[in-house]
Amino acid sequence: MSYFAAAAARIDGGWTAAAVSLRGVTDIEEVADRLRDVEPDAELSLLFVEADDTYLVILRLDEGEDLRVFGSDSAYAEESRLGALLVGDLKTSVTGLEDVDEPPVSVDDDSEQPAVDPEADPVGDADLLADLGIPAQKLLALCSHEGSMPGDVTAEVCQVLGCADEVEELREV
Secondary structure, eight states: OOOOOOEEEETTTEEEEEOOOOTTOOOOHHHHHHHHHHHHHHHEEEEEEEEETTEEEEEEETEEEEEEEEOOOTHHHHHHHHHHHHHHTSSBBBTTGTTSSSSSOBBSSSSBSSSSSSTTOOEEEETGGGGGTHHHHHHHHHSSSOOOOOOHHHHHHHHHHHHHHHHHHHOOO
16 A cells, blocks of 8 residues: 655744654554654654545644644554554544534535545544644545545645645645
């Protein structure tokens, strides 16, 4: 299964981005170590892992500590060794799903999509970007938007965060 892994690290109010190789990693802590290595002094580090235009995993470290993980679909753990390593140990309940009775978050002004794709089983901490302007319901809506690919979600998230150009440059390499 092919993947794209890009780290975005915020230091001194600006963003830096780097491609991250996950080849040979043996556990989630080793993935976190590779994310820390991108910018050891970062106040915030994010790793976006997109697999086969189907799955997205976002990892977050605050000042190199307190790893938080969100996966767009638990099926990724069954599809690949890397998926099992990234999302295999996550609980199936997702932070933020308690609010599904509220109106769904619109991905754009023209159409409203359901908050969660009924076929997907998002796992982990969907609220990991809430303090950055992307609450759980918006992240879940982005992931479940019909026709949306993991790269589209990454681009949208990075646009909100202000690091879209840095991450998109990595795709061109």
